[in-house]
Amino acid sequence: MAARDSLLALQKQIGQTVLGQEAMIERLLIGLLANGNLLVEGLPGLAKTRAIKKLGKFLDAGLSRIQFTPDLLPSDITGSEIYYSSEGKSEFRFQPGPVFNNLVLADEINRAPAKVQAALLEAMEERQVTVAGKPHVLPKLFLVMATQNPIEQEGTYPLxxxxxxxxxxxxxxxxxxEKSERDIMLLVRGEEADTDTAPTDAAIGERTSQDVIFAARAEIHAIHMASAVEQYIVALIEATRYPERYDKDLRxxxxxxxxxxxxxxLDKCSRTYAWLKGRDYVSPDDVQAVAHDVLRHRIMLSYDAQAEGIKADQVINKVVEMVAVA
Structure with missing residues (x-):
């Protein structure tokens, strides 16, 4: 089976158990295929945790969950040197922390202090951690999905x-x-009724191999992007840096x-999005499809925008509207 067919089958498997959140599932796969990490923000109970758990269930990959709290320490994430003594010999051995896994769910990352956040973010960036002066490399397949609750800000440490x-x-x-709400209710009711007879991992069937992810990444890397589309991406970024060239409101x-x-x-995600849609080239529509997710946390809004209640998505809409498609 081709890599894309396997990934679409994986997407369908997750979609059958995470109802009404097709866009989040698609973004989760884009992050995995583009070798990046996701910050997912949403109200409690919207299946954020469930989505990555199901990805770990249907993909041949390990999953760790870290519940971020104010008393968490960096070593609780990265691991630490443990002193062992046996048969008259003693030594320090590295005990890996939960970050040493393929999929890492960082639940409510903004509830942990800066040192703990930095420990995870360093692992995300460097794909390794250094403990007692020794580097320890993370798995080749590695994805962090960090979650934030947008309604509770007391006792949090914003990134x-x-x-x-x-x-x-x-x-x-x-x-x-609304059409998905009843299906969610029935799905959970059915799962609770079948708790005693729930299928084991062996009964789930063949899980998607990690090799499929690496093969897909190679195909995505080969996706053609015309110079005009490359220039369109650059123009979008330039519009966020020099908004006065385009519109007084943006300024x-x-x-x-x-x-x-x-x-x-934008380059990575638009190529991945085009590949998932079955194309071997990137169009401006592919860039626009991922623009909000890629840019909404990279634009710092002014006090004027905040006073007017302007959100990052509205600014991105204006940027896309103002920048001509090549």
């Missing part, structure tokens, strides 16, 4: 903009549509524009 920039995408999760709303990571993110 600085420089650290937010390390996430490939910032995904908003909204309520499912008032944007304080700081997207970094070069925004350009790289």
């Amino acid at each position: 600085p903009e420089a650290q937010l920039d390390r996430f490939l995408m910032h995904v908003y999760v909204d309520y499912p549509e 008032r709303w944007i304080q700081i524009g997207a970094s070069p990571r925004g350009t790289i993110g």
